[in-house]
Amino acid sequence: MRDDIARFIDHLTVAGRSPHTLAGYRADLETLTGQLQPKTLAEAQAIDLRKALAQQHARGLGSRSLARRLSAWRQFYQWLQHSGQREDNPASALRAPKRDKLLPKALPVDGAAALLDRIEGDDELDARDRAIFELVYSCGLRLSETVGLNLQDVDFSDQLLRIRGKGGKERLAPIGAEAMRRLQTWLAQRQAAADEPALFTGRHGRRLGGRQIEKRLRDWAIKTGASQHVHPHMLRHSFASHLLQSSGDLRAVQELLGHANLSSTQIYTALDFQHLAKVYDQAHPRARQAPAKPDTDEDS
Template structure:
């Protein structure tokens, strides 16, 4: 009987103009549900039955995003039954998938960030610009939008500060590291731009550099320098935060430098910091690993 209702639901979706790919996904999600329900007919499943089905999938290791998609399919099916007066309720209506696993931002190791930046080397105008640009992103923890939005007047060499125009129109001042300041001076000595162009970083035609160009240049440099992973501008921002927190332990300071409105946005980096500390502990503490002999101690 379950297959009959699925077929009728699929006919409804076809009339509604859904693609064959979407129909196949709905059918697969409903077939999975019927397997999980076992002897309970698909049409007659209760909210408790569906909750148990979700719990079983979660226990099997299915991620929150996949669970949410399957629950959406089930909800649509039971909504169709309810609209057609084939059920009095939608048992999936009040169910929610587990919260999505909070993905940790990817950060380069300290030596990895240094190796990447040090290998961005060359005498051409674009090479010098790229070194200055990515040194500044890593030195100041810039977002991509903040980077391409920088103007000449935002750089204060006398106090070695950078004025950053962040989210929500908020402005913050961040110190510029010595290496970034050196590379910026080298870039400004070569910078060519239209007379009315105020952008700090410009492209081949003397106009403001765009975000996609920045992403492509960093990707290309990462490939050239032999990086073993895809590197994007936001990874340099994550690396800035993670490395600063590892060295200082000052979460509030990192929050201000990143321009986070809420401390909770910054606290994710404490997980990265803990991972770093855990590795140090595992590698250094004489009792951290099973089977380590006293003779192995330094």
């Protein structure tokens, strides 16, 4: 069957698949060959492939990798069908396990405060950066929402921010005192073209782009000694997680984030539970109590 694998790879090569894809498919099929022994690839039935998939899952292979391997198997057996070596495709009805749901990464409360407090400098762009990231953290903004903000979206009298979210939906969010103070500092230094409505502008006086914001936060995180890569969406996740930890009000967090469905917000309850579990382990007097030694006194 190794000859069949070689011919299949030749077929994919002619079809223009990348060397990386070819190497991955070859490895996936050779792994399957080892699992099926003494059967060959051509003799395998759906139950054999299902067993091989389950074994790989049990060994810790992630859902993404399993889906890729299953795709390689399907294409191989489809090629065997077209070349007249099989009448069926035993992989056609198989499904990979559901993709692992990755929890959003959030900074701890003190980590978010430490990062923001260290964004300081004499340049007006330093003041702008502090205002941007304080506002993102204060209002739970998406990157696209931050980029799209205009001067008229800030209500200084009521300390509210009008946000245009996904699908053009608008929402209002309160602006925290520190974010408001940093906004006022930035606007006192803001230099923009006369026809530029953007709240945040670059050196040329035009609207700041998302890539620039991402780069500035990455650079600040490195300068301030952050222990992990920090991106703007992490500040949004931190906003949601910290607000939920303090209030426990899932509906309010949903409204502030601009989520259409509560299910999108519920992922933060997992982060909140992780926080509570950690607090419990550290604080509860019996959380980590050592097991009692067995009593050996015969008279007891």
